[in-house]
Amino acid sequence: MLMPIAALLLYLSLLSSIASADVLPTTPDQIGVPPVTLRFCYEDKQLLPYYAGNSAAVPELAGATIEHLTRAAYEAGISLELVRMPWLRCLQQLEDNSVDALVAAYDESRAHFTRYPVTAEGTPDPTLAINQLGLCLAYRYDNMLPDKITSNLSITVSRPLGYRPIPFPANTVLVPAHSPEQALELVVSGRVDATTVLCELNGIKAQEQHLNQLPVLIMYPPLYQSDGYLMLSQAFYEHYPQYAAQLWQALPQTLDKSRYLQYLNYPFPH
Numbered sequence: 001m002l003m004p005i006a007a008l009l010l011y012l013s014l015l016s017s018i019a020s021a022d023v024l025p026t027t028p029d030q031i032g033v034p035p036v037t038l039r040f041c042y043e044d045k046q047l048l049p050y051y052a053g054n055s056a057a058v059p060e061l062a063g064a065t066i067e068h069l070t071r072a073a074y075e076a077g078i079s080l081e082l083v084r085m086p087w088l089r090c091l092q093q094l095e096d097n098s099v100d101a102l103v104a105a106y107d108e109s110r111a112h113f114t115r116y117p118v119t120a121e122g123t124p125d126p127t128l129a130i131n132q133l134g135l136c137l138a139y140r141y142d143n144m145l146p147d148k149i150t151s152n153l154s155i156t157v158s159r160p161l162g163y164r165p166i167p168f169p170a171n172t173v174l175v176p177a178h179s180p181e182q183a184l185e186l187v188v189s190g191r192v193d194a195t196t197v198l199c200e201l202n203g204i205k206a207q208e209q210h211l212n213q214l215p216v217l218i219m220y221p222p223l224y225q226s227d228g229y230l231m232l233s234q235a236f237y238e239h240y241p242q243y244a245a246q247l248w249q250a251l252p253q254t255l256d257k258s259r260y261l262q263y264l265n266y267p268f269p270h
Contacts, residue, residue, distance in 0.1 A: 036243050037079040041090035041099040045179050048208055049263030056084045064260040071254040076246035088162045097235035103130055105226040107164050115237035116229040117248040126227045128248045134200025134222030141215045145193055156192040158183035166224040202257045209265045
């Protein structure tokens with residue numbers, strides 16, 4: 001009788017162990033959920049080809065930058081949470097660590113609260129930028145803007161509030177606008193001489209398709225060229241430096257230049 005009882009006790013012990021294993025909490029890695037979430041903030045106004053849609057909601061076709069960042073986050077093993085709000089509020093929330101990241105050009109005034117990929121010398125590393133752009137002046141076809149600039153005459157340029165300063169021709173007077181669309185409307189209506197528009201994208205000459213339907217001309221070469229960096233909050237970088245490095249490294253590897261160009265024709269034809 002001793003052997004059967006011992007065997008029964010061993011069997012019951014094994015059953016208990018299996019049952020306990022079934023109710024133990026599963027770790028994120030076991031169920032395929034990344035252990036780290038990046039809270040990415042971007043503006044709630046459409047800015048093609050980077051962001052699509054004019055609201056706090058994230059549309060299904062969210063924009064080339066969102067698709068690009070989603071792929072890079074996946075490669076880095078990071079979960080992505082998207083938050084849309086006015087651009088200046090994104091900057092404020094990055095500074096107080098309420099969000100983890102945004103895309104912006106390097107600016108010395110933001111350096112104290114942002115972390116970005118750097119070279120061995122400590123300067124921003126363009127090889128790890130998320131994208132590159134060139135800005136040109138767009139002006140109404142009957143506005144003699146090139147002649148005004150050549151003659152060093154005063155010109156008015158509309159630009160959205162919160163956008164970082166860039167070098168303009170001498171005697172430029174800036175006129176604030178609430179959005180890129182409003183800035184362009186001021187040009188078309190003749191109330192200002194020009195505004196800045198995208199004219200180069202990741203080294204390729206490009207512009208939004210709707211500009212071809214407006215009475216405006218684009219002044220080449222680009223007035224300004226810039227690299228966009230995935231700027232991280234101090235808190236995120238300090239907590240997850242290895243994920244930050246993996247994410248920055250994944251960005252150039254997941255860049256699809258053609259997808260950025262396709263979003264210049266958004267909304268896509270059915």
